[in-house]
Amino acid sequence: MSLYQIMYISTVVGTVTPQQCAAIAQLSAINNQRDDVTGLLLFNSRRFLQVLEGPKAAVDRIFARIHADPRHRAVVKLREGPIATREFGQWAMAYDDPARPSDSLKNTVAALLEQAGPSTRAHFTGSADLHRPAA
Numbered sequence: 136m137s138l139y140q141i142m143y144i145s146t147v148v149g150t151v152t153p154q155q156c157a158a159i160a161q162l163s164a165i166n167n168q169r170d171d172v173t174g175l176l177l178f179n180s181r182r183f184l185q186v187l188e189g190p191k192a193a194v195d196r197i198f199a200r201i202h203a204d205p206r207h208r209a210v211v212k213l214r215e216g217p218i219a220t221r222e223f224g225q226w227a228m229a230y231d232d233p234a235r236p237s238d239s240l241k242n243t244v245a246a247l248l249e250q251a252g253p254s255t256r257a258h259f260t261g262s263a264d265l266h267r268p269a270a
C-alpha cells in the first residue's frame with residue numbers, strides 16, 4: 136500500500152503539562168497503531184512539531200482531528216506528499232518531563248531520528264535545540 140506523510144508545526148494554547156502530554160501520547164499511540172500510522176510528535180513547551188505517516192486516508196483523517204484540537208493553534212503544514220518508505224518505524228512522542236531531568240529532549244529526539252532523512256532530521260533537531268528550560 137502506498138504511504139503518505141504530513142509534517143506540521145503548531146503553537147501551544149495556554150500551557151500543556153507533562154501529564155497532558157502523556158495523555159495525548161497514550162491516546163495517539165492507540166489510535167495511530169490501529170490505523171497503521173507512525174511518526175513523531177515533539178513538544179518543546181511552546182511548539183508542537185509532528186510527522187504522521189501511513190495510508191493516505193488514515194493520515195488525512197488523523198490530521199483533520201488534530202487540526203481541530205483547541206489545545207494548539209496556527210497549525211501549518213511544512214511538508215506533505217507520498218513517501219517511499221517510513222522515516223519512523225513506530226509511533227513516538229518526545230516532550231519535556233521534569234520527572235526525568237537527566238533525559239535531555241535533544242538526546243531523546245536524536246535517538247528517535249535514526250531512520251529519518253536529512254530534512255526531517257534538521258526540522259526536529261532544530262526544534263529541540265530551540266528549547267530553553269525554564270530557569
Ligand SMILES: Cc1cc2nc3c(=O)[nH]c(=O)nc-3n(C[C@H](O)[C@H](O)[C@H](O)COP(=O)(O)O)c2cc1C
Nearest residue numbers: 159162163166167176183185197200201204206207
Ligand atoms: C499536538 C497534538 C497532536 C496530536 N496527535 C495525535 C495523533 O497523532 N493521533 C491521535 O489520534 N490524536 C492526536 N491528538 C489528539 C487529537 O487532537 C484528538 O483529541 C484525539 O484524536 C481524539 O479525537 P476525538 O475526540 O475526535 O476522538 C493530538 C493532539 C494534539 C494537541
